[in-house]
Structure formats: structure tokens, C-alpha cells
Amino acid sequence: MNAVLLAFAGGCLWGFTKLPVMGWWLGLALQRARPWRSLGLFALGDALISATWLLPSLVLMRPGDLYPWFLYLIGSLLLALPLTLGWWVIYVVARSIRAEAAGWALYFYALFPLGEYLGHFLAGKGLVQPLPWPELSHHPVFADYLAGAFPLLGSAGVAGLLACFFSLILLPFVSKEDPKTLLTLPLIPLAALLFATFAGGFPAPETTTKLKVAALPWSGALGRQPRAEQVLADLAKRLPLLAATMPDLLVLPETALPGFAAEGTSLETISARLLQPEQSMLLGVVEKHLAQDRFQYFNSALHLQPGPGVAFVTSQKETLVPFGERLPGWASALGLLLAQERDVLYDSGKNRGLTLKGERFFSGICLEQYLDSFYAPKETQAGFYVFLSRETDLSPLTKEALANLGLAKSLQTLKPVLKVANGAITGLVGASQKGQPPGIWISKALAGVYVIQPQPRISMFYRWGAWVTPLLLMGICGLCLGLAYRPHYGPSIVS
Numbered sequence: 001m002n003a004v005l006l007a008f009a010g011g012c013l014w015g016f017t018k019l020p021v022m023g024w025w026l027g028l029a030l031q032r033a034r035p036w037r038s039l040g041l042f043a044l045g046d047a048l049i050s051a052t053w054l055l056p057s058l059v060l061m062r063p064g065d066l067y068p069w070f071l072y073l074i075g076s077l078l079l080a081l082p083l084t085l086g087w088w089v090i091y092v093v094a095r096s097i098r099a100e101a102a103g104w105a106l107y108f109y110a111l112f113p114l115g116e117y118l119g120h121f122l123a124g125k126g127l128v129q130p131l132p133w134p135e136l137s138h139h140p141v142f143a144d145y146l147a148g149a150f151p152l153l154g155s156a157g158v159a160g161l162l163a164c165f166f167s168l169i170l171l172p173f174v175s176k177e178d179p180k181t182l183l184t185l186p187l188i189p190l191a192a193l194l195f196a197t198f199a200g201g202f203p204a205p206e207t208t209t210k211l212k213v214a215a216l217p218w219s220g221a222l223g224r225q226p227r228a229e230q231v232l233a234d235l236a237k238r239l240p241l242l243a244a245t246m247p248d249l250l251v252l253p254e255t256a257l258p259g260f261a262a263e264g265t266s267l268e269t270i271s272a273r274l275l276q277p278e279q280s281m282l283l284g285v286v287e288k289h290l291a292q293d294r295f296q297y298f299n300s301a302l303h304l305q306p307g308p309g310v311a312f313v314t315s316q317k318e319t320l321v322p323f324g325e326r327l328p329g330w331a332s333a334l335g336l337l338l339a340q341e342r343d344v345l346y347d348s349g350k351n352r353g354l355t356l357k358g359e360r361f362f363s364g365i366c367l368e369q370y371l372d373s374f375y376a377p378k379e380t381q382a383g384f385y386v387f388l389s390r391e392t393d394l395s396p397l398t399k400e401a402l403a404n405l406g407l408a409k410s411l412q413t414l415k416p417v418l419k420v421a422n423g424a425i426t427g428l429v430g431a432s433q434k435g436q437p438p439g440i441w442i443s444k445a446l447a448g449v450y451v452i453q454p455q456p457r458i459s460m461f462y463r464w465g466a467w468v469t470p471l472l473l474m475g476i477c478g479l480c481l482g483l484a485y486r487p488h489y490g491p492s493i494v495s
Contacts, residue, residue: 004029007038011045018136019166026087026112035091036084043083043119047076050134056395079123079133086119087112107481113163114477117470120156135159138404143411147433149196150411151459154372157469158196164189164476185480192476200460206435207453209359213386214247215420215427215448218256224392228257228266232274239274241445246276249356252283253422254365254390255299267312271304278306280356282363284388287314287349298349301363301388316349317365319374351378359383359454366390370405372466375413379462383454384416392423399424413462415455428452 007029013019029038051072059068094107120133137143137159143150149158168186218226219234226234239250257266275281280303287298299317353362361384368374369387378385387406391399403425410417410429416436417429428450431438439450461469 004037004041008041008045011042011047012049013045014042015046015049018134018163026108035088039087039091040080040084043080043087044076046083047080051076051079053134053395053398053401056398082122083116083119085122086117087115089118090115110167110481111477113160113167114470114473116163117156117160117473121470134401134405135408136162138401138408140404140407143404143407143430146193146197147411147430148198148200148202149193150200150408151414151461152196152200152465153469153472154412154461154465155408157461157465157473158193160469160473161189161193161476164473164480165193168480185483188480189476192472205457207455209357209383209454211249211356211359211384211452211454212245212247213249213251213418213450213452214242214245215251215418215450216446217253217420217426218422219446226258231257232266232269235270235274238445238447241442242447242449243276245442245449246279247449248279250275250279250281251386251388251418251420252281253420253426254284254388255286256283256388256422257285267302267304275304275306280304280306282354282386282388284365284390285314287316296347297345299346299365300349301354301365301386303354303363313354315351315354315363317346317368318348318351319368319371320346320348321367353378353381361386361454363388369417369419370402370409372409372412375409376462376466379413379415379458382415383456384452385413385418387417387419389419389421389424391421394423412459414457414459416452418450418452 007026010026010029026038026042029042054075055068055072090111091108094105094111097107120135123133135155137146137150137155142158142162146158149161153161165186168189216235216238218231219238222230222234242250270281282301282303285300285302287300287302289296289298298314299320301315303313303315305312351362351364353360355361360381362378362382364374364385364387366387366389369389375385391402394402406417406419407430411433414434416431416434418427419429420426427448428436428439434455436453437451439448441448459465
């Protein structure tokens with residue numbers, strides 16, 4: 001029982017601190033309890049702590065109810081599954097190298113960052129519902145000083161090398177090997193990080209095409225649940241203040257027009273009265289379609305085209321928030337639909353991309369900004385990205401976590417990334433690292449105006465990083481093991 005508690009406590013500390021010395025802690029627990037118990041509880045502790053940023057928002061959905069806590073626990077259990085599998089693979093590899101507990105435990109510790117990376121890789125491949133997951137590389141300090149490494153290795157690769165670096169720094173304190181040899185090992189992942197930072201740190205070349213985009217989050221005077229008429233009246237006051245800037249595209253956030261805007265007169269009003277000639281608007285709406293014997297609802301971005309009449313193209317959200325927008329299949333099977341108090345459950349749609357003055361771009365909504373699976377299939381076509389979000393109901397902790405995660409993910413691509421949000425910071429994400437102008441904020445119009453330079457180049461991470469990065473981590477871990485441990489003695493661990 002003590003070893004099981006040791007594993008769970010270590011997982012909680014790992015989720016809170018992300019200090020790789022917790023790999024040594026887990027190695028001790030594995031020597032004293034069954035592997036599946038230790039690994040599972042360590043991963044559960046990590047998941048429970050790492051997912052705490054979601055809890056305040058879940059509680060706001062159903063204040064005074066136990067249902068959000070139930071969702072938090074179930075979600076943590078599901079997120080712990082791929083992490084358990086990742087560390088299980090490392091455990092099997094360590095045991096296959098050395099049978100003695102003192103030997104394989106140190107191998108496991110040295111390979112611990114690779115198990116973490118493998119767990120995130122499995123989660124990203126759809127083993128569980130994709131969700132934003134805090135990593136070591138999401139800290140703003142690392143995103144600032146190591147920004148050049150993200151387009152080459154991705155945020156998960158940078159996190160893996162950072163974890164490897166910190167693990168090797170602590171190795172002399174948990175190993176009985178020669179400390180002089182061990183003290184030189186952290187230089188290997190550090191050199192890889194610095195090389196990647198330097199190699200990827202050059203801004204993408206400027207392009208001749210420049211698009212002027214205005215971002216218009218809701219006015220605070222509208223409150224949390226305004227009517228469509230109030231939103232249109234507020235826009236009618238603010239848009240004339242932008243006339244001098246003449247933006248090509250006006251962008252409003254997720255569900256900017258309450259209700260089913262495409263069915264009413266709201267779009268006609270915008271097209272006829274609010275838009276200037278040759279000007280278009282991108283706004284979040286809820287689409288409602290009749291499909292056989294039921295209605296389908298889509299959380300969509302609607303691109304209102306310039307010209308006579310009302311012409312528009314919609315881009316539908318592909319990845320839905322579990323329980324927030326849809327019920328996972330397993331939840332429906334368990335009868336949790338009865339516990340879901342929502343008027344609308346959405347359907348997953350298709351994102352075919354949009355065009356502005358001949359330039360292709362993709363619009364994502366909410367959660368999609370933080371998923372590699374959103375960017376990867378679109379990189380070859382996209383010139384830039386626009387993400388719409390509504391974060392008025394999120395806690396400050398959640399907003400900070402999402403801002404850090406959004407910065408890390410935006411650095412993986414060389415293309416401009418614009419976020420327009422209610423209740424959160426609006427602007428070009430990571431603009432300084434990409435050579436994009438920061439834009440100007442027009443206070444009276446409550447709008448930001450940005451000059452976006454579409455970028456056709458594809459980052460190395462989206463070309464080959466998904467497969468090369470794990471091979472790089474495996475090579476670095478293997479090299480460090482080969483240099484650190486003498487085969488005829490075998491490694492040993494302080495316990």
C-alpha cells in the first residue's frame with residue numbers, strides 16, 4: 001500500500017512541477033509494487049493535477065452539483081490511459097536491458113522523458129478525445145528563449161528534450177556511477193535544443209501580399225448573453241470608427257451572433273448596412289440544418305462575402321469539446337445523456353478552408369487552436385490561420401493555461417496565427433517570432449487591426465517532425481545511456 005501511495009503522490013508532484021526527478025520516484029515505486037498499479041496511479045495523479053485548469057470551468061456549468069466533479073474524474077482516468085501505456089513501454093525496455101531492480105530502475109529513470117513523449121503521442125493519435133494538455137515547453141520563458149526550436153521539433157519535442165536535460169542534471173544525485181561522466185551528459189540534449197533554436201530561429205521571408213484584418217471581440221457593455229439585435233447595434237456604432245483603416249476582413253469571435261443567425265435577417269443587415277465595398281466578415285454562428293428526421297447543429301465560422309445580396313461560405317468545427325458540445329459514445333452508452341443539461345448538442349462538421357483576395361486560410365474554433373491534428377492536414381494549403389473563441393465563462397487559471405498553450409502551438413507553424421476571443425486576449429499569437437507587425441489597437445472601436453502576410457512555407461515539424469522527433473529523443477536517450485553506464489558493471493540507483 002505504501003508503494004501505491006508513493007506512486008500516486010509522485011504523479012501528483014510530477015503534474016504540478018514537471019520536474020523529471022519524479023521518474024526516479026516512480027522507479028522506486030515500481031520496485032515495491034506491481035508495475036501496472038504503480039504506473040497507472042502515477043499517470044492518474046499526473047492527469048488529475050494537469051487537468052485542474054479545466055475544473056473551474058466545469059463547475060461553472062453546474063454550480064453546486066457533483067456532475068462536474070464526475071466529469072473531471074472520468075476525463076482524468078481517460079487521459080491517464082495513454083500515459084500509462086507510454087511508461088509501460090519504457091518499463092518493458094528497461095527490464096529487458098537489466099533484470100536487477102537496481103539496474104533497470106536507473107534505465108527507467110533515464111528513459112522517463114521518452115515515456116512521457118510516447119504517452120502524449122498516443123493521446124494525439126486519437127486514443128482518447130484530444131484535449132489541451134500542459135507540458136514543460138508551454139511555459140512562456142521556454143516559448144520565448146527557445147522559440148526557434150518549435151518549428152523543428154514541436155512543443156512536445158521541446159518538452160521531451162527539456163525533461164531529458166533536467167533528468168540528466170539530477171542523475172548524479174540518484175546514481176552510484178562516476179559523477180564526472182554523468183555531469184557531462186546534460187550537454188547532449190542542451191546542444192540539441194540550442195542547435196534547433198538557432199536553426200529554426202530565422203523569421204520566414206516576407207511575402208508581397210499583405211492583408212489588413214480587424215478583430216472585433218464583443219463589447220463588455222453587451223454582457224454575457226446579449227441578443228442578436230444588441231450585437232448588431234453595437235457593431236453599427238463601432239464599425240464607422242474603423243473606416244479610415246479600411247480592413248479587408250472583419251473578424252468576430254465564436255458564436256458572435258446569438259441564436260441561429262443564418263436563418264434570420266442578421267446577415268442581410270450586416271451585408272447591406274455595415275460592410276464597405278470589397279470588405280468581408282468572418283463571424284462565429286450556430287448553423288441549423290435538417291437532416292432526415294432530426295436537426296443538425298454546427299458550431300461554425302461564417303465568411304460573409306462582399307458584393308450584392310448575401311453570399312457566404314461556412315467552415316464548420318471538426319473537433320468538439322467533450323460534454324461541452326457533444327457526448328462521447330461511451331457516455332451515451334452509460335446513460336449520461338440524462339445528466340447533460342444542454343439545449344443543443346453539436347455535430348462534427350467539415351473545414352474546407354476559406355479564401356480572402358486569392359489567399360487560402362483556415363478558421364478554427366475554440367479547442368482546435370491547441371491541437372496538432374488541426375494544423376497538420378492544412379499546412380500545405382493555408383497561408384494563415386484565424387481562430388475564434390469564446391472564453392467569457394472560463395476561469396483566470398484556464399485562460400492563462402490556454403494562452404500559454406496557444407503560444408506554444410502557434411510557434412510550430414511559420415504561418416501567422418490570429419486569435420479573436422471574447423473574454424480573453426485578442427491578437428496575433430507569437431507575432432514577434434515570425435516577423436509579423438504587432439498591429440494596432442483602436443480603443444474607441446474596441447478593435448485590433450493587423451497586417452497579415454500569408455506564408456506559403458511549411459515548418460519542418462509539419463513536414464517530418466511527427467516521426468523524426470521521437471527518433472531524435474530515442475537516439476539522445478540511447479546515447480546518454482551508452483556513455484553513462486559501463487556494461488560489465490551495469491548501472492545502479494540510490495534507493
